[in-house]
Every structure is written in C-alpha cells, then in structure tokens.
Amino acid sequence: MILYNTTYSLAAEVGPDWVSWMQKFYLPAVLATRLPVGHRMLRLLTEIDNGGLTYSVQLDFNDMTDYTSFLELHADTMQKRLQHRFGGQFVSFDTLLEEL
Template identity: 30%
Template sequence: MYIYNVTTNIEDSAHEQWLSWMQNTHIPEMLATGKFTKAKMCRVMVEEQMGGTTYSVQYTTDSKETLKKYYTEDAPAMRQNGLKLFADKMVAFRTELEIIGEF
C-alpha cells in the first residue's frame, strides 16, 4: 500500500473557499478516479512564518503502478483545477509514502 501525500499552505484570504472546495469537490474527484481507496485530511499543527494554514491530504492507493497511472491519466487536470482557483494563494508539495506496517 502507498500513500500519495499532498501538503498545502493556503493563505488566510482564501482559506474558507479552499477548504470547502477540497472537501466538497477536489477530494471526491480524486476518489472518483478509482485510483485511491480513501483520503484523510489533516491540519498540520505548525505556525508558518509565511502565514496561512497548512494541511496534509493523504490518499491511499494499492500500488506504485496505480499511482503512476494517476500521474499520467489524472494528475495534470486535477492540478490545473486547483491552480485555476488558487494559484497565487497556495503553495503545495507532494510526497509518496510506502506503508510498511500498521500497529
């Protein structure tokens, strides 16, 4: 199992709009690709020097191959949707995590 993690800092001026979009549009669209089995959204408990609020959204997938399919088939459009709405109001980075065990 793998986790595709997207960490985003969103400016205060767009926070409520972004949070609503994430919960009601973006995360459901990510799950609708069929490449992720669940998503978990967390607020990162840190005070950023740049301001804003930071979130981590973790999408669980079954394999590296499925994640690669997401990158080629879905990622460009999904990323573009967010950039259209919040390009100058957010900073995001992505990481891949391999689940070794759950205890």
C-alpha cells in the same frame, strides 16, 4: 500501501473557501477516478506562525501501479483545476510514502 501526500501552504483568508472546495469538488473528483482506495485531509497544528495555514491531503493507493496510473491519467487535470480556482494563493509539495 502507497501514500501520496501533498502539503499545501495558503493564505489564512483563503483557508475556509479552500477547505470547502477541496471537500466538495476536488476530493470527489479524485476519488471518482477509482484509483485511490482512501484519503484524508489534515490541518497542520505545529507550524510557525507565518500568517498562513498548512494542510495535508493524503491519497492511499494499493500499489505503485495504481499510483502511477493516477499520475499519468489524472494528476495534471486535478492540478489545473486547483490552479484555476486558487492560482497564486498557495504553494505545495508532494511526498510519496510506503506503508511498512
């Protein structure tokens, strides 16, 4: 199992709208690609109080082939949608993990 994690840091005032949009639009669009086999969205509880919020969005893939297909076919479009909706209000970084 391959886990593709994206960590997002955003301004606190944008948090509720961002969470709602991710749950109603972004994640359903990602799952509609039929490449991820699972997902979760989490809020980081142990962060330095910088006035913002940190979330993790994790997508599960059966193997590297499915993950690579997602990146090649869909990741740019999904990122553009997120940037269009919340551009300048968040920063993010990705982590790729393998379940042992």
